[in-house]
Amino acid sequence: DAKTTQPPSMDCAEGRAANLPCNHSTISGNEYVYWYRQIHSQGPQYIIHGLKNNETNEMASLIITEDRKSSTLILPHATLRDTAVYYCIVRVAGGNAGNMLTFGGGTRLMVKP
Amino acid sequence: GAVVSQHPSWVICKSGTSVKIECRSLDFQATTMFWYRQFPKQSLMLMATSNEGSKATYEQGVEKDKFLINHASLTLSTLTVTSAHPEDSSFYICSCLTGIGGYTFGSGTRLTVV
Numbered sequence: 001d002a003k004t005t006q007p008p009s010m011d012c013a014e015g016r017a018a019n020l021p022c023n024h025s026t027i028s029g030n031e032y033v034y035w036y037r038q039i040h041s042q043g044p045q046y047i048i049h050g051l052k053n054n055e056t057n058e059m060a061s062l063i064i065t066e067d068r069k070s071s072t073l074i075l076p077h078a079t080l081r082d083t084a085v086y087y088c089i090v091r092v093a094g095g096n097a098g099n100m101l102t103f104g105g106g107t108r109l110m111v112k113p
Numbered sequence: 114g115a116v117v118s119q120h121p122s123w124v125i126c127k128s129g130t131s132v133k134i135e136c137r138s139l140d141f142q143a144t145t146m147f148w149y150r151q152f153p154k155q156s157l158m159l160m161a162t163s164n165e166g167s168k169a170t171y172e173q174g175v176e177k178d179k180f181l182i183n184h185a186s187l188t189l190s191t192l193t194v195t196s197a198h199p200e201d202s203s204f205y206i207c208s209c210l211t212g213i214g215g216y217t218f219g220s221g222t223r224l225t226v227v
Binding site for chain 2: 102
């Protein structure tokens, strides 16, 4: 799986948009970009994933650059409950055995009042 | 959506004893489950991949005789930490591969060995 690079930490004011960047310059054509987050002392939670088109769901938006070498996760109106570590993971989609998720360091987002 | 139940959420045990952690897929069948370990302020590290009805595949550096994994049914995988020592204290998390190719995680188990 392609390697990802994320800033180790970010702050965001409550109510503002949180924009979390991720670089994945070695991404392959069949690899998706997945985002998960982990709130303290809990298991990771799926947020969103995409291949090349921008995606939006009830939690967030995912913006992928045209060359697919980077992406940005956007939390449109961050709340205190969004404080967590956010992981950007690149991998091939599909349910083959052995296709585990490999976690990097992630970005620790702190939403402040 | 897919739900994974992990039990217990926390456990304290004495050094030298064994601890079993259960991971259940509640509303789907999980042919493949993954076990991760997470030390404080670190990321998740994959320990092993568990496939129903076959032996688990362990990552390099993970002792298979110490971390026993059993995946006897399509809805249950267990991780047993044998002869636990204080250095085994960690946050253990299971993950299931859902039928649609996604991943769902358990809530984690905080193991403290005293």
